[in-house]
Amino acid sequence: xxxxxxxxxxxxVYQPIVQAIGSNQFQCNEYEVLLHSKDDxxxxxxxxxxxxxxxxxNLIFMEWYAEQLIPQxxxxxxxxxxxxxNPDQWKQPSTVCFLQKLSQYANRITIELTEHVPKSSCSxxxxxxxxxxxxxxxxxxxxxITVGNNTTQFFSKHADKIDRIKFSLLDNxxxxxxxxxxxxxxxxxxxxxxVVERIEDLRTANCxxxxxxxxxxxxxxGKGTIKPGLGNTNNEQFDFSML
Numbered sequence: 001x002x003x004x005x006x007x008x009x010x011x012x013v014y015q016p017i018v019q020a021i022g023s024n025q026f027q028c029n030e031y032e033v034l035l036h037s038k039d040d041x042x043x044x045x046x047x048x049x050x051x052x053x054x055x056x057x058n059l060i061f062m063e064w065y066a067e068q069l070i071p072q073x074x075x076x077x078x079x080x081x082x083x084x085x086n087p088d089q090w091k092q093p094s095t096v097c098f099l100q101k102l103s104q105y106a107n108r109i110t111i112e113l114t115e116h117v118p119k120s121s122c123s124x125x126x127x128x129x130x131x132x133x134x135x136x137x138x139x140x141x142x143x144x145i146t147v148g149n150n151t152t153q154f155f156s157k158h159a160d161k162i163d164r165i166k167f168s169l170l171d172n173x174x175x176x177x178x179x180x181x182x183x184x185x186x187x188x189x190x191x192x193x194x195v196v197e198r199i200e201d202l203r204t205a206n207c208x209x210x211x212x213x214x215x216x217x218x219x220x221x222g223k224g225t226i227k228p229g230l231g232n233t234n235n236e237q238f239d240f241s242m243l
Contacts, residue, residue, distance in 0.1 A: 001051070001057055001060055001061075002060060003060065003063070003064050003067075006060070006061065006064040007064070008038070009037065009038060009039075009044070009047070010035055010036065010037060010038065010044065011035075011036055011038060011226065012033055012034065012035060012036070012065075012068045012069070012226070013033075013034050013036055013223070013224030013225060013226060014031035014032070014033060014034070014072070014081075014224055014225055014226075014227065014228040015031060015032045015034055015217060015221075015222060015223065015224035016028040016030075016031055016217065016221045016222050016224075016236060016238075017030040017031065017032055017082060017195060017215065017216075017217045018215065018216050018217070018221050018238060019214055019215050019216075020205075020209055020214045020215075020216070021237075024202065024206070024239070024240040025237070025238070025239050025240070026205075026216065026221065026237070026238040026239075026240075027236070027237050027238075028221065028236040028237070028238070029078060029079055029080060029236070030079065030080040030081065030082060030110075031079060031080075031081055031082065031224075031228045032081075032082040032084070032112070032217065032224075033069060033081055033082065033083050033084070034084075034224055035048070035065075035084075048086070049088070049119065052086055052088045052089045052092065053088065053119075054092075055092045055093060055094060058089060058092040058094045058095065059092070059094035059097075062094045062095060062097065062098040063094075063098075065098065066098055066101050066102065069081070069083070069102070070101070070102070070105075072227065072228055073102075073105050073108065073109075076227075076228045079108070079228050080108045080109070080110070081105075081108060081109050081110070081228075082109075082110045082111075082112050082141060083102070083109060083110070083111055083112065084112045084114050084143065085111055085112065085113060085114065086114050086116050087113070087114065087116055087117070087118040087124060087149055088116070088118055088119055088120060090124050090126075090129050091118075091120060091124065096132075099111070099133065099136055099138070100136070102138075103136045103137060103138075106136055106137030106138045107137060109138050109139070110138065110139035110140065110141050110163070110164065111133055111138045111139070111140055111141070112141045112142075112143045112166070113140065113141070113142055113143060113149075113150065114143050114144070114150075115143055115144040115145075115147040115148035115149055115150040116148055116149060117148050117149045118149065126154075126158060127158065130158055130161035130162070131161065133161075134161055139163045139164065140161055140162050140163055140164070141162070141163065141164035141165065141166055141193075141195075142154075142155055142162050142164070142165045142166065143166050144166060144167070144168050144197075145165045145166065145167050145183065145186075146167070146183070147168070152186065155186070155190075156190075159190045159192070162192060163192060163193060164192055164193040164194070164195060165183070165186070165187055165192055165193070165194055165195075166194075166195045166196075166197055166217075167180060167183045167194065167195075167196050167197065168196075168197040168198050169196060169197065169198040169199070169204070170198075180196065180208065180211065180213075181211065184211050184212055184213060188212070193215060194213060194215060195215040195216065195217055196208055196213050196215070196216055196217070197216075197217045197218055198217075198218045198219075199216045199217065199218030199219075199220045199221070200218055200219045200220055201220060202220065202240050204220075205220065220238075221238055
């Protein structure tokens with residue numbers, strides 16, 4: 001595997017993370033960075049697991065990933081970015097090198113801990129890892145809370161290092177939306193930001209706003225683009241007030 005191969009196989013998109021600013025109005029100045037396969041425009045889970053299983057392949061990937069991100073971070077000076085790290089990647093020294101490369105922009109970057117359960121039997125010292133990530137100046141988010149490795153117990157144990165939790169709606173039914181109450185209360189209890197993902201319609205967003213949720217992500221605001229938003233002079237806005 002080399003940089004040329006990665007360019008042929010993968011690409012990066014930027015999906016808006018928005019904040020409610022009024023009735024049916026939302027503003028975006030942050031983007032989650034998502035890896036997609038050029039074959040099917042989805043996250044390449046199988047190939048990614050192979051890549052992060054060894055230091056050699058993870059090193060090449062992280063160098064490529066930094067090459068994708070840093071120019072966009074430099075260009076879009078008013079935008080923040082959320083970058084996913086898989087648990088197995090923490091076992092590779094090249095992941096730390098990647099974060100060190102990004103550390104000069106750390107005040108605009110949140111590191112998301114994905115929910116995947118580590119595949120290796122080798123233990124991961126998350127207490128040490130999160131402490132070091134915070135030392136570099138990054139924000140930390142827990143992706144898909146209640147799923148996989150990201151249990152509420154894991155969150156409670158490391159809450160002093162976590163700035164944000166993210167919760168994905170499995171569907172947009174009223175029952176599912178009502179079940180989010182415990183997550184909203186958890187975020188309030190620990191004074192953390194909460195982002196609800198998989199928002200596909202305005203009705204769902206408005207129901208959640210009534211529960212106190214103000215940050216959202218999902219297809220309602222875009223699947224993601226190869227460049228973040230509107231550049232470094234404006235914040236992207238979504239106005240549904242005329243619907």
